[in-house]
Amino acid sequence: MLVFDRAAVRRHRDRAAATLEPVRPILEEAAERLIERLDDTTRRFSRALDLGGRGVVAPMLRARGIATVSADLSAAMAARNPAPSVVADEEFLPFAPASFDLIVASLSLHWVNDLPGALLQLRRALAPEGLLLASLPTLGTLDTLRGALMEAEMALSGGASPRISPFPELRDCAALLQRAGFALPVADVEEIRLAYADPLALLRDLRAGGEANAVRLRDKRIPPLALFPTALAALPREAGRIAIRLRMAMLTGWAVEKP
Numbered sequence: 001m002l003v004f005d006r007a008a009v010r011r012h013r014d015r016a017a018a019t020l021e022p023v024r025p026i027l028e029e030a031a032e033r034l035i036e037r038l039d040d041t042t043r044r045f046s047r048a049l050d051l052g053g054r055g056v057v058a059p060m061l062r063a064r065g066i067a068t069v070s071a072d073l074s075a076a077m078a079a080r081n082p083a084p085s086v087v088a089d090e091e092f093l094p095f096a097p098a099s100f101d102l103i104v105a106s107l108s109l110h111w112v113n114d115l116p117g118a119l120l121q122l123r124r125a126l127a128p129e130g131l132l133l134a135s136l137p138t139l140g141t142l143d144t145l146r147g148a149l150m151e152a153e154m155a156l157s158g159g160a161s162p163r164i165s166p167f168p169e170l171r172d173c174a175a176l177l178q179r180a181g182f183a184l185p186v187a188d189v190e191e192i193r194l195a196y197a198d199p200l201a202l203l204r205d206l207r208a209g210g211e212a213n214a215v216r217l218r219d220k221r222i223p224p225l226a227l228f229p230t231a232l233a234a235l236p237r238e239a240g241r242i243a244i245r246l247r248m249a250m251l252t253g254w255a256v257e258k259p
Contacts, residue, residue: 002113003166006073006091008214009111013074016210020054020080023209026192026246027056031106033190034135034250035060038102041131045102049125051090052108054210055080066102077210090118098127105134107248110165111214119180119253126255132182133252138189139169140247144235145202152231153224161219173249182253190248195241199232202244 020027031053038045050057050070058081061068070081071088078085088094090105090112103122112118122132146164153160168176170189177185196202206212235242 002216004111004113005214005216005218006089006111006113008212009210010073012207012212012214013072013210014076016054016208017074017076017080019208020210023205024056026194026205027054027107027209029192030135030190030246030248031056031060031104033248034106034133035064035104037133037250037252038064043129043131045131047100047127048102048104049095049100050081051088051103051105051122052077053081053104053106054108057104057106058082058085061102061104069100074210093118093121093125095125097124098130099125101127101130103130103132103134105132105136107135107137109134110136110167115168116176116179119176119182123181123253123255128255128257130255131252132177132255133250135190135248135250136173137165137167138173138247138249139167140245141167142244142246145231145244148231148234149227152227152234156224156226156230162215162217163213165213165215168249170249173251177251177253180253181255181257183256184252184254186252188250190250192246192248194244194246195238196244197241199235199242200228202232202242203228 045066048061048066048068050068058068058070070085072078075087078087149163150160173187174185
């Protein structure tokens, strides 16, 4: 099933390459929580792939002494990474089997149409005893925004278009790793809680990070003028600020056999 418009994903990431700095702290926090899992193993890694790290992941891996190649769907975003960096589609990876002993995909797989197929390709790109670390938004992320947009659009137009990407359930993530041939698959959850005094800043951050709507069935018409003000006004507040949570599935899987 083609859920996402991959051309739109690339355009959004191209545009975000010039606007990423305001959300860099969020990306760094998410990447740090994922990469910290390397401290739980005595295995040492020498050849890593940073997949879609938006200029954040590769420096963290290199600081650990790990030689790193970066890849991104967007040429502009790939250029944010230190060399070597290549343009590559997560759905059609260009790497030979056993090219890396570590792959890190921090918040970069949630716009992939064939996630099981992408995970299978990542496993093949890992050498025996190689490790995959991946994170992606899971069910519960942006849930208040999703609900507010749906209710506002139903009230204004009598119908609703998908405006927030669908996210997998945490319980399905470990099964996806196992299906792709990873050993010792683990999926746990981490949450980053954000608070916005200005509701529009939430939408600006999503756009700045390349996370604008790329669902194929999205309504491409100009939305009703009152849609976003109505939805944002309905969001719950804590201490006068809009509370948003980024609920991340943190995936760990090992390649124990030759691809």
